[in-house]
Amino acid sequence: MIRARAAGPSPRTAAPNQAAPILAGLVLAVALAACGTAAPSGAASTSGQPPSSAPAGSGGPEASPERWPGTTVLAVIALGAADGEIQKAGADLQSAADTRDLKAMWGAADGLAKMIDALIPNLDRLDVYPPTKSVGRLYRTAFPELAAGAKQLRDSITSGDSAGVIAGSQQIAKGLGDYSPIREQIAALVEQAILQQRLYLK
Numbered sequence: 001m002i003r004a005r006a007a008g009p010s011p012r013t014a015a016p017n018q019a020a021p022i023l024a025g026l027v028l029a030v031a032l033a034a035c036g037t038a039a040p041s042g043a044a045s046t047s048g049q050p051p052s053s054a055p056a057g058s059g060g061p062e063a064s065p066e067r068w069p070g071t072t073v074l075a076v077i078a079l080g081a082a083d084g085e086i087q088k089a090g091a092d093l094q095s096a097a098d099t100r101d102l103k104a105m106w107g108a109a110d111g112l113a114k115m116i117d118a119l120i121p122n123l124d125r126l127d128v129y130p131p132t133k134s135v136g137r138l139y140r141t142a143f144p145e146l147a148a149g150a151k152q153l154r155d156s157i158t159s160g161d162s163a164g165v166i167a168g169s170q171q172i173a174k175g176l177g178d179y180s181p182i183r184e185q186i187a188a189l190v191e192q193a194i195l196q197q198r199l200y201l202k
Contacts, residue, residue, distance in 0.1 A: 051094060068129055073196045075125035076132065080190035081138070082119055086146075089115070090176055093169070106157045111167070113150035116143050135185045142182065145175030 089112040096104035120143055126136030149171025156164030 013088075015025075051165065067199060068132075068193070068196045070200060071125040072129040072132055073193045073200070075122035076186070076189045076193035077197070078122050079119060080186050080193070083186055085115060086176075086179065090172075093172070095111070102157055106154055109150045109154035109157070109172075113147055113154060116147040116150065119143065120147075132189065135182060135189065138182045138185070140176070142175050142179035145171055145178060147175075149173075149175055 089108055092108040093105060093112075094110055096102075111201070123136050123139050123143070126132040126139070149168045152164055152171060153168030156162075156168055
């Protein structure tokens with residue numbers, strides 16, 4: 001789950017002559033980023049429960065009778081639960097841009113950066129099981145982009161760096177674009193992980 005967002009500082013960008021160019025650039029960049037946050041059919045819920053059926057045409061691997069490593073099961077469930085939070089972060093950034101709310105932008109970016117940093121250790125647990133390695137590679141592209149962009153956006157709002165705000169939001173847009181193909185795969189994998197979890201509990 002996404003951590004509670006820290007209250008944003010009073011950014012120096014609140015000055016009228018600085019806020020206008022920051023917001024003008026951010027609205028466009030975040031609008032592009034929001035395009036990557038639409039939930040796919042059958043996406044995993046943030047509660048970690050699987051969808052009622054596997055998504056059609058899912059890129060996830062076929063269900064396997066063999067047992068997964070326990071750490072891989074936990075990693076897949078955590079990443080599936082975070083999918084909705086990543087979607088919400090994109091929506092929060094869009095909403096903050098629409099309302100010209102720099103403090104809300106700072107909070108959304110800070111929350112996204114902290115969430116991605118907390119999720120990254122799970123990627124090593126995908127690498128230990130061959131059927132989840134391919135989605136792990138996609139995460140290793142998207143997550144660093146999201147984390148770097150969110151941190152640059154947050155820090156640039158604090159320092160009043162309009163170019164940095166635009167660059168950070170564009171990096172978030174790129175990260176969300178690279179994250180998009182993960183979403184159906186993780187939904188299918190969560191279904192299997194929950195079945196695997198039940199096997200461990202027997």
